[in-house]
Amino acid sequence: MLDGRYHVLGVDAAFRTLFGELGPMVGRPFDEMVSDRDRRGAVALSQRLTRHHGEVIDLPLVITAGGRDRFVRARIAAVVASGDARFVAYLEPGEEQDSLTYELALARQRWSAIMQRSDEGIVLVDRDGTILQHNLRFFELMRFRTAHGVSLTEAALEGRRLGPLLPRAFEQLAQALARGDDDFELSVDSDGRMLEVEGRTLRFPLRGRVETLLLVRDVSEQRQIEQRDAIIQLDLEQAAAFQTALLSRMRWPSGLDVDVAYRPLQRVGGDVYDVAILPDGATRMFIADATGHGVTAALSTMLIKSEYDAVKLVGSPSEALAALNERITRTYARLAVMFTAAIVDISQDRRLLRHACGGHPAPLLCTGPRIVELAEGGPFLGVAMQQRYPEWTTEIEAWHSLVLVTDGVSEQRNASGAQFGDDRLRTAISEAVERGRKINASVLSRLDAYIATHAQTDDITLLTVQPAHT
């Protein structure tokens, strides 16, 4: 028995039989009987007692009685005794783990916890569209107002039909509820926000539609990101088109077949190449690899290509690299455009090669199936001024092709982390020559088979030249 302030006055014999002596609880508030383990139950009881208007309170609780925690169904009803307000609390022990009541209570508590903590607005409406339950996030997202534009309080939603409360922007939702649509998804543009509304209806075979669960989420930020991504994607495609145009703006030499395979890691890459005809009729091939990948590296390639165009007819390969390094290092010191590069000159009579490197993989000369790795060395470009680049001259009596690569080819890895490597690269070229196949396509095919499903990790460029008669 409880007094008008819900303090415990005493217990009956049945209580003692079921739960033992109440002890020090006599005279204490009833909610102090709720176990410390049942925080949600204590909160629910407190809320119900605070808003109590005479109805029977019916709650699952864990109480501490007889020195231990017990799961009970608690029903509290008002009685009038001697003119004073009194309450009687019926405590019915549950069967803990086996009890359907317990399971239901647990499910209800879990549902309430999920609902209240959800980042999505959640509301349950019955078959007539009356609000049964909602969370705070739903109230915040919907920004309910009266017809006069006055904001509604959250309490004003209780027991109201949702349809008439919905702002004009939610007309489609109101129609879906009115029609009794089972499952639906809507996008709502409301107050400058983009909201997504998802409706899921619970139906029973005989009773039909029981209630509808509505989930409301603010996807404004997500949409903004998607729009921004789309713009970036478009920019990247344009940048890729620029880069392609830049790289293909060259005159192929007569008497030589040039083949380029360019596969950037992203839409744009940090590799750059060029083929030019020198005043003495020699063909000059240039390949470079800027540090990094993506847009930054691609912008570096624009600088490199533009500066290279200004010096590409300069003297020997070594002098051209030194001139390029000087221009880049002096002009763009703050940008720290570091890159590797190689230049190979093929004399007009196709019998002499002169080449220079700056930290770049050696050019590969194919004399039939045999692959000769030319010399390599030299400092990086873009790091320090007044650098010297070693130059080598090679006489070539009979040659099949010359292949310039960036390190992205041999440094690609398979799923187990093993690199494609220089040996596999040379083997792939050699086999392509033996079988009369296109070198670049064959290398890429072998490379793709090697890395299989593993993602490409660097930009890849192969620049192959061969006498036109072969």
Add this chain to the structure above:
Amino acid sequence: MTELPSHVADAFRATTRRDGRTLHLDLAGNADIQVAEPLHDLLAKLHAAAAELGIAHVAVDLRELEFMSSSCLKALVSWVSALQDTDYRIAFRANPDLRWQRRSLGALQTIAPGLVTVDGAT
């Protein structure tokens, strides 16, 4: 007391130790692009520690380093480029079986000739 930096990631490890006036930096694994920033930071701290401790030599052991991305290489280049203003020298110990080391360390050496030596790259 000056703390020596280190960095351990999934597939990369950079450890340092001091031996008198020599600092040892051992790099191992794969220095992918993700490692570039931590490596840059580590080298900056190492540089500061070397100055503070009056270090004469930094010995960098790359024999267990399978791969280094160009972005990580750039971090090494920045470090080596700053050598002109310091009192210590760098000695790289390379793995002759790894071609990228031969190529890249040769290029690195040209940035600060006399201050950087490379052993095992030929």
